Amino acid sequence: MAVQTVATDTDTDTDSAASAVDLGPAAALSCRECGHRVPLGPVFACEECFGPLEIAYDFSAYDTEELRARIEAGPANIWRYAPLLPVPADVAGKPNLNPGWTKLVEAGNLARELGITGGLYIKDDSGNPTHSFKDRVVAQALEAARVFGFTTLSCSSTGNLAGAVGAAAARAGFRSCVFIPHDLEQGKVVMAAVYGGELVGIEGNYDDVNRFCSELIGDPAGEGWGFVNVNLRPYYAEGSKTLAYEICEQLGWQLPDQIVVPIASGSQLTKIDKGLQELIRLGLVEDRPYKIFGAQAAGCSPVSAAFKAGHDVVRPQKPDTIAKSLAIGNPADGPYVLDIARRTGGAVEDVTDEQVVDAIKLLARTEGIFAETAGGVTVGVTKKLIENGLLDPARSTVVLNTGDGLKTLDAVAGTGLTATIRPNLDAFHEAGLA
Amino acid sequence: MAVQTVATDTDTDTDSAASAVDLGPAAALSCRECGHRVPLGPVFACEECFGPLEIAYDFSAYDTEELRARIEAGPANIWRYAPLLPVPADVAGKPNLNPGWTKLVEAGNLARELGITGGLYIKDDSGNPTHSFKDRVVAQALEAARVFGFTTLSCSSTGNLAGAVGAAAARAGFRSCVFIPHDLEQGKVVMAAVYGGELVGIEGNYDDVNRFCSELIGDPAGEGWGFVNVNLRPYYAEGSKTLAYEICEQLGWQLPDQIVVPIASGSQLTKIDKGLQELIRLGLVEDRPYKIFGAQAAGCSPVSAAFKAGHDVVRPQKPDTIAKSLAIGNPADGPYVLDIARRTGGAVEDVTDEQVVDAIKLLARTEGIFAETAGGVTVGVTKKLIENGLLDPARSTVVLNTGDGLKTLDAVAGTGLTATIRPNLDAFHEAGLA
Numbered sequence: 001m002a003v004q005t006v007a008t009d010t011d012t013d014t015d016s017a018a019s020a021v022d023l024g025p026a027a028a029l030s031c032r033e034c035g036h037r038v039p040l041g042p043v044f045a046c047e048e049c050f051g052p053l054e055i056a057y058d059f060s061a062y063d064t065e066e067l068r069a070r071i072e073a074g075p076a077n078i079w080r081y082a083p084l085l086p087v088p089a090d091v092a093g094k095p096n097l098n099p100g101w102t103k104l105v106e107a108g109n110l111a112r113e114l115g116i117t118g119g120l121y122i123k124d125d126s127g128n129p130t131h132s133f134k135d136r137v138v139a140q141a142l143e144a145a146r147v148f149g150f151t152t153l154s155c156s157s158t159g160n161l162a163g164a165v166g167a168a169a170a171r172a173g174f175r176s177c178v179f180i181p182h183d184l185e186q187g188k189v190v191m192a193a194v195y196g197g198e199l200v201g202i203e204g205n206y207d208d209v210n211r212f213c214s215e216l217i218g219d220p221a222g223e224g225w226g227f228v229n230v231n232l233r234p235y236y237a238e239g240s241k242t243l244a245y246e247i248c249e250q251l252g253w254q255l256p257d258q259i260v261v262p263i264a265s266g267s268q269l270t271k272i273d274k275g276l277q278e279l280i281r282l283g284l285v286e287d288r289p290y291k292i293f294g295a296q297a298a299g300c301s302p303v304s305a306a307f308k309a310g311h312d313v314v315r316p317q318k319p320d321t322i323a324k325s326l327a328i329g330n331p332a333d334g335p336y337v338l339d340i341a342r343r344t345g346g347a348v349e350d351v352t353d354e355q356v357v358d359a360i361k362l363l364a365r366t367e368g369i370f371a372e373t374a375g376g377v378t379v380g381v382t383k384k385l386i387e388n389g390l391l392d393p394a395r396s397t398v399v400l401n402t403g404d405g406l407k408t409l410d411a412v413a414g415t416g417l418t419a420t421i422r423p424n425l426d427a428f429h430e431a432g433l434a
Numbered sequence: 435m436a437v438q439t440v441a442t443d444t445d446t447d448t449d450s451a452a453s454a455v456d457l458g459p460a461a462a463l464s465c466r467e468c469g470h471r472v473p474l475g476p477v478f479a480c481e482e483c484f485g486p487l488e489i490a491y492d493f494s495a496y497d498t499e500e501l502r503a504r505i506e507a508g509p510a511n512i513w514r515y516a517p518l519l520p521v522p523a524d525v526a527g528k529p530n531l532n533p534g535w536t537k538l539v540e541a542g543n544l545a546r547e548l549g550i551t552g553g554l555y556i557k558d559d560s561g562n563p564t565h566s567f568k569d570r571v572v573a574q575a576l577e578a579a580r581v582f583g584f585t586t587l588s589c590s591s592t593g594n595l596a597g598a599v600g601a602a603a604a605r606a607g608f609r610s611c612v613f614i615p616h617d618l619e620q621g622k623v624v625m626a627a628v629y630g631g632e633l634v635g636i637e638g639n640y641d642d643v644n645r646f647c648s649e650l651i652g653d654p655a656g657e658g659w660g661f662v663n664v665n666l667r668p669y670y671a672e673g674s675k676t677l678a679y680e681i682c683e684q685l686g687w688q689l690p691d692q693i694v695v696p697i698a699s700g701s702q703l704t705k706i707d708k709g710l711q712e713l714i715r716l717g718l719v720e721d722r723p724y725k726i727f728g729a730q731a732a733g734c735s736p737v738s739a740a741f742k743a744g745h746d747v748v749r750p751q752k753p754d755t756i757a758k759s760l761a762i763g764n765p766a767d768g769p770y771v772l773d774i775a776r777r778t779g780g781a782v783e784d785v786t787d788e789q790v791v792d793a794i795k796l797l798a799r800t801e802g803i804f805a806e807t808a809g810g811v812t813v814g815v816t817k818k819l820i821e822n823g824l825l826d827p828a829r830s831t832v833v834l835n836t837g838d839g840l841k842t843l844d845a846v847a848g849t850g851l852t853a854t855i856r857p858n859l860d861a862f863h864e865a866g867l868a
Binding site: 412421 | 529532563565601604607611620624625627628629631634637642645646650653655794798799800802803804838839840841843846847852853854855857863865867
């Protein structure tokens with residue numbers, strides 16, 4: 001069960017410094033734009049070109065079948081993939097919410113409604129501890145924070161992330177301090193506040209919150225603070241790879257033909273692609289073509305708009321949609337998403353808020369899964385992609401639901417009683433309920 | 435992998451008729467009061483004495499180690515225990531929400547706060563598909579409904595059960611028709627309505643709803659209708675045994691020393707005891723003493739009151755508590771609960787609504803688990819039982835959380851921002867947040 005912890009490729013001097021930090025197979029940080037490598041640390045932007053840093057791994061010591069057996073013998077959570085993640089080998093023994101290994105639901109009823117004959121699966125991340133996929137990424141950031149000696153876990157958030165950070169910090173014995181706009185809806189405040197950390201309302205909008213957080217990171221007051229989606233972002237983002245690993249393992253170590261992923265910053269989609277590529281390179285799945293589709297709400301569809309216009313760059317939008325967990329008007333990974341969708345033969349599509357609500361109800365009615373608005377976006381986009389011929393209904397398709405409907409009850413607030421009757425059989429018959 | 439499906443003990447003539455119904459190891463229905471046996475069918479009360487019917491099993495063909503290996507090789511849901519449940523052997527292949535195998539969280543932080551040194555674990559059933567333990571019991575009722583040829587799944591409910599039935603029916607392709615009081619809170623209505631089944635508001639209170647459902651079962655209009663908690667109750671109730679099985683397997687096939695269970699009707703507690711007894715008889719765990727503790731809210735504490743008064747019967751109460759999922763003023767299984775608590779050396783205790791809220795926050799702050807009010811009841815009662823010396827902090831203790839905090843947000847609505855500041859570092863320092 002030994003994990004490869006020391007970088008064996010030494011293409012830059014800086015790599016050897018990384019050996020001081022035990023983050024399993026993570027060897028260095030590498031710039032996505034220029035390839036410049038720096039040692040593992042709480043940094044997120046390339047000092048050469050300001051491009052985003054991401055984790056570079058050394059998987060060279062792995063034997064495919066040994067690795068597969070080790071994963072299959074691992075715990076029923078993301079740590080079964082510890083050999084492929086930037087975490088120490090003993091991560092499963094540390095206090096963590098242990099997200100992941102959520103259900104891959106074979107959705108036969110929904111497939112019939114949509115006309116899909118090649119197999120349809122919902123990867124249902126509402127089963128995570130705080131009921132969104134954010135638990136996956138926060139769990140990675142937490143382990144990095146532990147290794148780097150941070151004592152406060154922090155983030156800026158308008159929803160799911162605040163709760164995920166508060167819960168993870170509580171469990172791990174970290175202090176947490178989460179920044180949100182001061183006028184957030186009371187329900188969301190309660191969900192984030194219940195874990196007992198500091199929950200600070202910033203007098204301003206979400207942009208003001210973010211600007212303040214950047215200021216704090218640069219200030220001595222921010223020492224010891226790990227912002228999961230800022231200075232810990234390279235580690236945090238890797239958590240999305242586990243969605244790719246789980247889907248393939250749950251399909252019997254096979255790639256799906258098609259996968260539909262929601263787009264907020266675009267990070268999740270790019271990391272799912274990274275995860276699939278790793279499985280291919282490691283020999284854990286057979287190398288064959290797959291298509292990745294991106295899903296947005298029409299009210300915040302900058303990547304979809306760029307895809308349709310044939311652009312390589314993404315023009316920012318001002319979000320106006322009920323799919324608030326996807327409402328990032330200027331998605332950092334937008335260009336990478338466009339590249340992946342085009343390279344794999346996928347597409348990026350968007351649906352209206354009305355279609356989102358219809359899709360939430362469709363999924364609930366056919367499979368008993370109550371999705372967050374983000375799940376309505378992916379299901380709605382899947383339907384639209386079939387209608388416009390971009391998604392092949394004869395091929396296997398995986399659709400992501402990244403959150404729980406209980407978090408966005410307002411979206412289906414119009415749903416209600418189908419009848420009201422007096423408590424007797426005559427009334428029952430009159431209402432035509434028999 | 436063959437399952438024992440035919441009753442081999444023929445102590446009554448009626449048992450042989452049961453062989454027509456394939457519900458795995460379930461051999462007959464047996465009266466809990468007088469022992470009278472009848473064939474498996476959609477009945478719930480003894481024709482001799484009106485006592486409650488429960489499932490009698492034939493486990494005689496099982497070899498302990500073969501059974502253990504078969505369970506361990508089974509799916510990561512309740513169907514791993516199919517050989518011990520009233521379901522056909524091929525149940526795992528049928529469309530079902532597949533609840534169970536929820537996390538048993540080792541709660542070190544909470545243990546320290548409570549002074550527990552013998553090991554403390556939270557069995558966290560908020561991880562079920564509709565985020566309450568009800569998915570376990572509904573899954574059993576659904577399989578019985580399938581075997582008995584019912585086409586409509588129904589129940590009376592004021593909350594969790596309505597959603598669990600609606601979701602399970604949607605997934606399984608059953609019609610659902612759920613009856614609720616017409617003036618239920620809008621949030622609960624939405625959670626139950628989203629699955630698209632019939633959701634009928636009854637003009638009256640919960641008692642009126644129940645009375646109407648009983649009338650419907652006796653009427654030709656109710657033909658083909660499976661009421662999960664009425665005519666399917668014997669099957670439904672068995673779902674709670676899976677909590678006992680999972681806890682022991684997750685502890686490495688060991689009994690916990692102490693277990694704290696919420697009491698609504700009392701059925702869950704009695705079935706957990708039944709499950710533990712079965713594991714002992716089957717040799718899957720070592721036979722040693724365990725104590726079962728019942729937990730109620732002070733505002734609905736008929737069983738706790740009877741326990742403290744030394745009574746064998748339970749005097750009904752009019753519920754008035756925020757723990758609505760436990761608010762059954764006249765619990766059917768109350769006398770059995772009293773018997774089990776006394777026989778095992780446990781106790782029944784209650785806590786005030788204020789203590790419930792404090793306990794919800796305590797669990798969230800220490801372990802990152804956001805519990806429903808019922809979870810606040812069990813954690814609060816655990817604390818109280820330690821204070822009054824009835825629960826031994828030096829022995830291993832399992833506390834049940836049976837639902838998700840997102841379903842009872844109102845209970846912690848007072849939780850909120852810890853500070854509000856302007857978006858600059860001066861304000862941050864002034865607020866003492868560094």
